[in-house]
Amino acid sequence: MSSSSHILAIDQGTTSSRAILFDEQMHSIAIAQQEFTQIYPQNGWVEHDPEELWKSVLKVCREVLEKARQQGIRVATIGISNQRETTLVWERKTGKPIYNAIVWQDRRTADLCTQLKTAGHEKRVAETTGLLLDPYFSATKLQWILDHVAGAREKAAAGELAFGTIDSFLLWRLTGGRSHATDATNASRTMLFNIHQQQWDNHLLELFNIPTSILPEVKDCATDFGFTDADLFETSLPITGIAGDQQSAAIGQACLDPGMIKSTYGTGCFILLNTGTQAVRSENRLLTTVAYRKDGQIHYAIEGSIFIAGAAVQWLRDGIKLIDSAAQTEPLAAGLTSNRGLYLVPAFTGLGAPHWDPHARGAIFGITRDTGIAEIVRATLEAIGYQTRDLMVAMARDAGQQPTSLRVDGGMVANDWLMQFLADILDIPVERPEVTETTALGAAYLAGLQIGLFPSFDKIRQHWRCEKEFRPQMDEDTRQQLTQGWDKAIARVREPEQ
Numbered sequence: 001m002s003s004s005s006h007i008l009a010i011d012q013g014t015t016s017s018r019a020i021l022f023d024e025q026m027h028s029i030a031i032a033q034q035e036f037t038q039i040y041p042q043n044g045w046v047e048h049d050p051e052e053l054w055k056s057v058l059k060v061c062r063e064v065l066e067k068a069r070q071q072g073i074r075v076a077t078i079g080i081s082n083q084r085e086t087t088l089v090w091e092r093k094t095g096k097p098i099y100n101a102i103v104w105q106d107r108r109t110a111d112l113c114t115q116l117k118t119a120g121h122e123k124r125v126a127e128t129t130g131l132l133l134d135p136y137f138s139a140t141k142l143q144w145i146l147d148h149v150a151g152a153r154e155k156a157a158a159g160e161l162a163f164g165t166i167d168s169f170l171l172w173r174l175t176g177g178r179s180h181a182t183d184a185t186n187a188s189r190t191m192l193f194n195i196h197q198q199q200w201d202n203h204l205l206e207l208f209n210i211p212t213s214i215l216p217e218v219k220d221c222a223t224d225f226g227f228t229d230a231d232l233f234e235t236s237l238p239i240t241g242i243a244g245d246q247q248s249a250a251i252g253q254a255c256l257d258p259g260m261i262k263s264t265y266g267t268g269c270f271i272l273l274n275t276g277t278q279a280v281r282s283e284n285r286l287l288t289t290v291a292y293r294k295d296g297q298i299h300y301a302i303e304g305s306i307f308i309a310g311a312a313v314q315w316l317r318d319g320i321k322l323i324d325s326a327a328q329t330e331p332l333a334a335g336l337t338s339n340r341g342l343y344l345v346p347a348f349t350g351l352g353a354p355h356w357d358p359h360a361r362g363a364i365f366g367i368t369r370d371t372g373i374a375e376i377v378r379a380t381l382e383a384i385g386y387q388t389r390d391l392m393v394a395m396a397r398d399a400g401q402q403p404t405s406l407r408v409d410g411g412m413v414a415n416d417w418l419m420q421f422l423a424d425i426l427d428i429p430v431e432r433p434e435v436t437e438t439t440a441l442g443a444a445y446l447a448g449l450q451i452g453l454f455p456s457f458d459k460i461r462q463h464w465r466c467e468k469e470f471r472p473q474m475d476e477d478t479r480q481q482l483t484q485g486w487d488k489a490i491a492r493v494r495e496p497e498q
Helices: 048-071 112-118 123-128 138-148 154-156 165-176 203-207 246-254 310-317 324-336 373-399 416-426 438-450 457-463 476-494
Strands: 006-012 016-022 029-036 075-082 088-090 161-165 181-183 216-217 223-227 238-244 261-265 269-276 287-294 297-306 343-345 361-367 406-409 430-433 466-470
Touching: 006 123, 006 165, 006 297, 006 438, 016 048, 016 438, 029 287, 029 361, 048 165, 075 165, 075 246, 075 438, 088 138, 088 154, 088 165, 112 123, 112 138, 123 203, 138 154, 154 161, 161 165, 161 430, 165 181, 165 223, 223 430, 223 438, 238 438, 246 261, 246 287, 246 297, 246 438, 246 466, 261 373, 261 438, 269 287, 269 361, 269 373, 297 373, 310 373, 324 373, 324 416, 343 476, 361 476, 373 416, 373 476, 406 416, 416 430, 416 438, 416 466, 416 476
Parallel strands: 006 075, 075 238, 181 216, 261 406, 406 430
Antiparallel strands: 006 016, 016 029, 088 161, 223 238, 261 269, 269 297, 287 297, 343 361, 430 466
16 A cells, blocks of 8 residues: 555544544554643533634644654545534534533533433433433533523524534534534434434424534444545545544444444543444443444444543542652552552542433542552542443343453553453453554544445454453452442442432
8 A cells, every 4th residue: 555545533532632643554653642621610510612622633633744744644534533422512604612512521411311301201212312311412411502502592593503522513623614414423422313213303302402403414434524624734635434432442443243342441431332233222221322334334332431430540630639640550559459448439420321320429438547649549440440340240231141351442551450450350351452542543444444445344353453461360259349349339429418
């Protein structure tokens, strides 16, 4: 392949934006990253400044494209992966957002979701979308923006506004407003999309009071989304792949066959179990979602979502300043022979699957006079393992069989201590791939599929390589003792205030 076989992947995450340049062998040859501000206007509210987010994407793309130019590399296409559910509304005429982006972690619509559940709407929502009534998803965020921004309802009715998740917003900005679209994976996370019929659902649009005119077109994950404005990057590049970050990671992990499982450890933790062309309804409060759609054929997954994973380590660093960098967590945790009964439940923005309690809040249990920084750090890492175990137990019940291994990715998997604890608490091997930037990798694969750089998904399967396998070493009695303590801690944060 020639130098024009390189792919630029945009990985727009919750706390940072990254751009990665992949060569024809899917090796990362250039990367740039930019963090941006997390805004917390009220308890349980989380927002992003859309303009700051957009500038961070432009900055990292330009930095990577400049490195490509210096090496004489011509980029063939762009793929996008993005934080899902985060909700934006902007003016069609100017492209200017009418409110900050409401982030997927945001809980401001918890009471509305409770009212809708009480009114008996959750069954219809679950049957149609595969989701549960929770503020996590886009529908109630969008409704909130239209109801609380002055004049928004009138402008929406007049066709003057556009709604999108982050992928749609980036696509609009990148194409100079010529493309208002999303892909099937992101659409499936809005709580407005019928995942069986693959179209926006009129009943749900009426339930949430959302006008059709505001919605993007829903496309396959690998297709032609448009071309970048030539002024942005001194050339016009095609955009040919889009997927929500967790689905993109599953593709990057080559979890393309029924029964395969991946878990991504970023700001949150997200586990996807591929169920093939069958949309399996979870009986254990997990989600049914679109894994990917190619050439009109839909593949589904069961998903479990943990809201706080890497964000808890970020809190240790930036919030209570117990550490200077995430890398310090591994030696601190490894330096203890045990955690002496300390548990940290990171329910900073409620609990995700399988508990779905938006009102729960974080807590630390078991503090003694001997508790220090190392113990709190280790408890934070252990909580990620315990939360993963909760999801895997629920997933095994839905699948009717125990998982035999787990493929992991994301920034946190560089921590060997955490990966070993994960294998121990799950009692299955944990496989870390050679390329851990699987979210960006999946977006690159999708973009490459559309322009013919990859003839089929079989080529993607062949690319996957295991860098290190972590095998369980913990005895069953210890595992049971630890998980029983965690179960008690979870029960206590979910108890109503007295």
